[in-house]
Amino acid sequence: MDTQWLDQIKWTVDGLVPVIAQEVGSGEVLMFAWMNREALKQTVETGQAVYWSRSRQRLWPKGESSGHVQQVKDIRLDCDKDVILIQVEQVGGIACHTGRHNCFFHHLEGGNWVAVDPIIKDPREIYS
């Protein structure tokens, strides 16, 4: 695999790039995570999103526990070549570990963060 396209990305000093996952069709921003070189390479090769878990310091194939994998339909890089935007189909319709459709469910209302989106499935069921 020619890796010139990987070399062109401006990785952080930690070898990472921020990634925004947007849902095909709805256009909803599902989540934000990070990839390293290997994660992005595997994402392209497999067609499924693989992130780098900074907390666990290991590759994180999205959905490995939950089954809520992301089928990647499109990959874009920004003007400064240091941020990636992927278009995904979210299997199971749940991207968030809280059991919600997407991760951005805290809405700023009158100086408070209010959880406004429903939990589709109890996380205890998802990760059991």
Place this chain on the structure above:
Amino acid sequence: MDTQWLDQIKWTVDGLVPVIAQEVGSGEVLMFAWMNREALKQTVETGQAVYWSRSRQRLWPKGESSGHVQQVKDIRLDCDKDVILIQVEQVGGIACHTGRHNCFFHHLEGGNWVAVDPIIKDPREIYS
């Protein structure tokens, strides 16, 4: 101004939070940038996006040079409280410093990043 909602955000060690700006209506992800506490406070107070420029190490009221300000219609915080998603109206229809509608114009095609979106206005005209 009660700042409890600011305290609830999990800022990076540098005191920043990543911010995704999405366009109201089109749903397009326009850009990705960072805010510090003061930038987010000013964003909420003024209703216009104010970022923190890491390269220039100063507050960056979006559109200060170009006039391409962002009117903020909605602010959300993710599950881990460390990423923000804002819904904006993009004045001038140009979010990117290259004169394009949004910053994510490099499309991965056959192992190459291809610039696929048109330049709406020459940057030399925008920043003259």
